[in-house]
Amino acid sequence: MKTLMKLVSLGMVAGTVFFRTDAAADEGMWLFNDPPRKLLKDKHGFEPTDAWLEHVQKSSVRFNSGGSGSFVSEDGLVMSNHHVGADALQKFGDKDHNYLRDGFHARSRAEEKRCLDLELNVLMSIEDVTSRVNAAVKPVMAPEQAFVARRAVTAEIEKESLDKTGLRSDVVTLYQGGQYHLYRFKKYTDVRLVFAPEQQIAFFGGDPDNFEYPRFDLDICFFRAYENGQPAKVQHYLPWSKAGAADNELVFVSGHPGRTSRLYTVAELEYLRDYRLPYALQRLQSLEVLLTAYSARSEENARRAKDELFGAQNSRKAYVGELAGILDPGLMVRKKAAEQKLRDGAGRDAKLKETLPAWDRIAQAQKIVAEHARIYNLLEAGHAFNSELFHIGRTLLRAAAERPKPNAERLREFGEAGRESLEFQLFSEQPIYDDFEQLKLADSLTWMAGQVGSGHELVQKILAGKSPRQRAAELVQGTKLKSVAVRKQFYDGGQKAVDAAKDPMVELARLIDGEARAVRKIIETQTETKQQAHAQIAKARFAIEGTGSYPDATFTLRLAFGVVKGYEENGRQIPFQTTLAGLYERAAEQKNKPPFDLPPRWIKRKAKLDLNMPFNFVSTADIIGGNSGSPVINKNAELVGIIFDGNIQSLVLDVSYTEEQARAVAVHSRGIVEALRKVYDAASLANELTGQRKPARK
Numbered sequence: 001m002k003t004l005m006k007l008v009s010l011g012m013v014a015g016t017v018f019f020r021t022d023a024a025a026d027e028g029m030w031l032f033n034d035p036p037r038k039l040l041k042d043k044h045g046f047e048p049t050d051a052w053l054e055h056v057q058k059s060s061v062r063f064n065s066g067g068s069g070s071f072v073s074e075d076g077l078v079m080s081n082h083h084v085g086a087d088a089l090q091k092f093g094d095k096d097h098n099y100l101r102d103g104f105h106a107r108s109r110a111e112e113k114r115c116l117d118l119e120l121n122v123l124m125s126i127e128d129v130t131s132r133v134n135a136a137v138k139p140v141m142a143p144e145q146a147f148v149a150r151r152a153v154t155a156e157i158e159k160e161s162l163d164k165t166g167l168r169s170d171v172v173t174l175y176q177g178g179q180y181h182l183y184r185f186k187k188y189t190d191v192r193l194v195f196a197p198e199q200q201i202a203f204f205g206g207d208p209d210n211f212e213y214p215r216f217d218l219d220i221c222f223f224r225a226y227e228n229g230q231p232a233k234v235q236h237y238l239p240w241s242k243a244g245a246a247d248n249e250l251v252f253v254s255g256h257p258g259r260t261s262r263l264y265t266v267a268e269l270e271y272l273r274d275y276r277l278p279y280a281l282q283r284l285q286s287l288e289v290l291l292t293a294y295s296a297r298s299e300e301n302a303r304r305a306k307d308e309l310f311g312a313q314n315s316r317k318a319y320v321g322e323l324a325g326i327l328d329p330g331l332m333v334r335k336k337a338a339e340q341k342l343r344d345g346a347g348r349d350a351k352l353k354e355t356l357p358a359w360d361r362i363a364q365a366q367k368i369v370a371e372h373a374r375i376y377n378l379l380e381a382g383h384a385f386n387s388e389l390f391h392i393g394r395t396l397l398r399a400a401a402e403r404p405k406p407n408a409e410r411l412r413e414f415g416e417a418g419r420e421s422l423e424f425q426l427f428s429e430q431p432i433y434d435d436f437e438q439l440k441l442a443d444s445l446t447w448m449a450g451q452v453g454s455g456h457e458l459v460q461k462i463l464a465g466k467s468p469r470q471r472a473a474e475l476v477q478g479t480k481l482k483s484v485a486v487r488k489q490f491y492d493g494g495q496k497a498v499d500a501a502k503d504p505m506v507e508l509a510r511l512i513d514g515e516a517r518a519v520r521k522i523i524e525t526q527t528e529t530k531q532q533a534h535a536q537i538a539k540a541r542f543a544i545e546g547t548g549s550y551p552d553a554t555f556t557l558r559l560a561f562g563v564v565k566g567y568e569e570n571g572r573q574i575p576f577q578t579t580l581a582g583l584y585e586r587a588a589e590q591k592n593k594p595p596f597d598l599p600p601r602w603i604k605r606k607a608k609l610d611l612n613m614p615f616n617f618v619s620t621a622d623i624i625g626g627n628s629g630s631p632v633i634n635k636n637a638e639l640v641g642i643i644f645d646g647n648i649q650s651l652v653l654d655v656s657y658t659e660e661q662a663r664a665v666a667v668h669s670r671g672i673v674e675a676l677r678k679v680y681d682a683a684s685l686a687n688e689l690t691g692q693r694k695p696a697r698k
Helices: 002-007 037-044 050-059 082-090 130-136 143-165 266-295 299-326 329-348 358-379 388-402 416-426 434-452 457-463 468-478 484-501 504-545 580-589 600-604 648-654 669-678 683-690
Strands: 018-020 060-063 068-071 077-080 120-128 168-174 179-188 190-196 221-227 250-255 549-551 558-563 567-569 572-574 577-579 614-619 631-633 639-646 664-668
Touching (some): 050 060, 050 250, 060 077, 068 250, 077 639, 082 190, 082 299, 143 168, 143 416, 179 221, 266 329, 266 358, 358 434, 358 457, 358 504, 388 416, 388 504, 416 484, 457 468, 468 504, 484 504, 504 549, 577 580, 580 614, 639 669, 669 683
Antiparallel strands (some): 018 549, 168 179, 250 558, 631 639, 639 664
16 A cells, blocks of 8 residues: 555646545544544544543654554554565665565564664644745735745745754645644654564465455564664553454554545546546556566566565556546546535625635646646656666756755755755665666656657657667666765765766756756646635635535544444455464465465464464555554554555545445454464564563663
């Protein structure tokens, strides 16, 4: 689920809108500063206190690489999914140990392995800054001017907060301009790997079972946050539940859902259906073929491509499900009816009549976005340049131009509030492989030519009279940007150093930078137009339907709830949980052939296991991509599981919630401890989780 976020670009996103919940459904990705207290009390007889909410909020962790997690001990131990941690595992690049394939277990603190560029964020506070942001944008401003003013005040607020608190500070747009909240995060950049199982058990069943249920996955990974060279001492962490999740139990999910589009206007949904999703699927299918062929050539190639191939397969399947949901005629009929009802209601109220043109403005803005999205995606989103080295080169080029500007005038990613995070990523020592870079870059250059035509002026300029393979080889072999020391030299030297470098990747970025910036400006201006229109629609919705709503997902912390519950499929009752016995039965019925083969240690340790132990389970909690790694907790804020997927029926949740069959899939807390103790001999880690810990070995 995590990887969905990496493949969504600004030009392909339609906008965020309000969603009004139905009290009969376990629905909602709720703000921690505006939780559904009445809904929970009326339906489930539970009302979270302020102390409960603060504790869960500060126990929750965001992985900046995409995904969620939680603190699970006072010594900074963090649990997430294996597929969330895979990015960090992949970057170790150790020729003597395949971390993805073989797993890892640090049996002492000294063996915990520092990740190269993993940043963890913990939300410490939320402040409503709506009035200040809105005051900076005057009604007489044209959309282009309004965007500049909004960006300036946002940068100002973030910089003031950073200077005052020392915390990472991000202004988050909610309700597409209805509200603006300042989120302050504590950052951890010294993060060390503690434990990871073999990928084969973490992703048992592979692509055939992905987004399916029943499931049998140990999709977990443990890290430890450090401060000043010592394990972080955290006040808020989630205690381990001895009982774990039970049938019909109320549970909560605290995580960072990436993006939803449940109440897009009809025009935005049509764009999603007719352009964004088909384009994304074409790109993913092409990339999947490329990575599969590369992986088949050698074991080392398979190791290098493993995480990216999983991402392509995962996202492809998710987008197919989302598109299928939007193609359902009934959904569009309901959407059109709901939109017309709201417009009619606004038309009957003299105070709301000014809202009526808002839908047309969004439709017109979306039309302009559609006209420019292809070039935007190729140039600004970088789909024509699938190369880590290219993105490093462009960051260096733009940093040289942006950093001398006043903070309020910079492209947002170069603002002072995010400078430390940008530099942390830019100077990562992650391994970069020439052959893999050349392969991906050549393929994306070919993709570009296929999208706009080989005779297009842009294609001719970028290829410079060479084939995609020749051009990619020239660029990758000629650049010096694999060296972190060189990157620092260019970054610190500013414009003069970057201009004098004549590095081919920097020069490629320079070659298209003017056009990329121009199309970015068009998209940003239309986004501002839509944002203002959505703010008017939101005002009308509040007036007509009331305020019991939550904003669409923004990869910021949200609270969801639901019940542990099975479902019916094709006349068959699907139970709420699977067991370890089911794992071995699934492997046997598939004759233990990939991707249903068990790791050797699981075969050897079968007799030691309690095969009746719960392994995976499902609930009606409202989740999407980005929720991977989210803790599942009970009313006592005890951890009963960890989200790792949704079933196939849940793939429509990006646009429409349903709980009839859609389910969130999680690893059961009891199954985790059983595996740690009896398969991995990780008693010390299990004791730390369950509060039976002895003093840690140094």
